[in-house]
Amino acid sequence: MSNQKVLVAGSGKSGIAAARLMLQMGGDVVLYDGNDKLDAEELKEKFEEKDRERLTIVLGELTRTDLLGVELSVISPGIPLDAPFVPVLDEAKIPIWSEIQLAYHVAKGKLIAITGTNGKTTTTALMGEIMKAHFEEVYVVGNIGIPYTETALETTDEAVTVAEVSSFQLETIMDFRPDVSAILNITPDHLNRHGTMENYIDIKERICANQTEDDWVVLNYDDPVLREFGEKEDLKPGVVFFSSTQELKDGLFLDQDEIILAKGGKRESVVNVHDLKLLGKHNYENVMAAVAMSLKMNVPLDTIRKVIKEFKAVEHRIEFVLERCGVKYYNDSKGTNPDAAIQAIRAMPGPTVLIAGGYDKQSEYDEWIESFGDKVKYLVLIGQTRDKIAECARRHGFTEIMYAEDMPEAVRVCAAYANAGENVLLSPACASWGMFDNYEQRGEIFKECVRNL
Numbered sequence: 001m002s003n004q005k006v007l008v009a010g011s012g013k014s015g016i017a018a019a020r021l022m023l024q025m026g027g028d029v030v031l032y033d034g035n036d037k038l039d040a041e042e043l044k045e046k047f048e049e050k051d052r053e054r055l056t057i058v059l060g061e062l063t064r065t066d067l068l069g070v071e072l073s074v075i076s077p078g079i080p081l082d083a084p085f086v087p088v089l090d091e092a093k094i095p096i097w098s099e100i101q102l103a104y105h106v107a108k109g110k111l112i113a114i115t116g117t118n119g120k121t122t123t124t125a126l127m128g129e130i131m132k133a134h135f136e137e138v139y140v141v142g143n144i145g146i147p148y149t150e151t152a153l154e155t156t157d158e159a160v161t162v163a164e165v166s167s168f169q170l171e172t173i174m175d176f177r178p179d180v181s182a183i184l185n186i187t188p189d190h191l192n193r194h195g196t197m198e199n200y201i202d203i204k205e206r207i208c209a210n211q212t213e214d215d216w217v218v219l220n221y222d223d224p225v226l227r228e229f230g231e232k233e234d235l236k237p238g239v240v241f242f243s244s245t246q247e248l249k250d251g252l253f254l255d256q257d258e259i260i261l262a263k264g265g266k267r268e269s270v271v272n273v274h275d276l277k278l279l280g281k282h283n284y285e286n287v288m289a290a291v292a293m294s295l296k297m298n299v300p301l302d303t304i305r306k307v308i309k310e311f312k313a314v315e316h317r318i319e320f321v322l323e324r325c326g327v328k329y330y331n332d333s334k335g336t337n338p339d340a341a342i343q344a345i346r347a348m349p350g351p352t353v354l355i356a357g358g359y360d361k362q363s364e365y366d367e368w369i370e371s372f373g374d375k376v377k378y379l380v381l382i383g384q385t386r387d388k389i390a391e392c393a394r395r396h397g398f399t400e401i402m403y404a405e406d407m408p409e410a411v412r413v414c415a416a417y418a419n420a421g422e423n424v425l426l427s428p429a430c431a432s433w434g435m436f437d438n439y440e441q442r443g444e445i446f447k448e449c450v451r452n453l
Contacts, residue, residue: 010076036060109159116184280347326420333443
């Protein structure tokens, strides 16, 4: 691989990291991006001078000539497999790898991989903290912010890598094989890319595709799809279930306020949820998943207990911002689909003014609106989906709806309508694109607007 010529598609964070990795290994790289308005010289500046002579930049249309000598392509997760240039690769019979597949091929040590529609970032961050409390060399990578390809060459045989893995990345894996994996839940998301729910489920379950009898997968017993998957006779890794609704003979479950570890008929309390700094049942599920994975990594329960009690919410995920005039403001910009946004509403401690709306991922909003109950007082809508959401809300009898043109206006409206003892929550149930670069920028702008009130 070190002398191969590789096409890297996408010039975002993960594409640049993958290209750098290939160059560090002595390969030649064709960095391709369909956006012909990018500046090739600016892109070259992102690479060390000594590597630039082995780097070719192609922008706009990709042709067969650009692929001369190319033996492998690495595709960034943001690029769908029906992108216009993919048939050119197929025609040239060039294999397509995901960025995590490339990193896995290079990395050493143990790998923990976490996927699921919601809860991935919190669970990955928590796993990272537990691993750091027990192991010397730990890397936390993937969707959480650092591409896996950025750290792969640094890893040694003693390393533990915790990776947050999306369905986009799992589409193009080959022999990617975690020692311990987890699928936290599967609810409708990204159907604009994956087409059908069945296809989306198959891609998520691919995280286990190469696991063996020596490996483990942690699954949500309360998710009917995952329960059925975990009970399949031909599933090779060992299975650990967790549940927030029912008692398990083996696994982790929530018994009123206690998280219980059950094994061979014996029960042991792991933690009382009131000793956690995380809000909401969905977060207790994230904790159970992290405890299960950590135990399979042979981390002592006392070490796990200490870390989970100290762990605070991840930025942009039901993150407490501040209290002003008796009103508490929460940033849940990571709530990019209806199911994630439902969890945030459930976690709110009382009456709430909600900011929602954004880019349309072809989601349905009925169940989310139904979850409002007596909790949501007013709904302030922004972005492309506001008419679609407003229409859905009215169908369900919710009429306390206001529009805002941007985030500053939305925050001002919320401040005017929220009373002391109530909450303001940004939990959009939609992606951020169109108004913002990403959910992080959306959350930062929300927090800035709140601080400026």
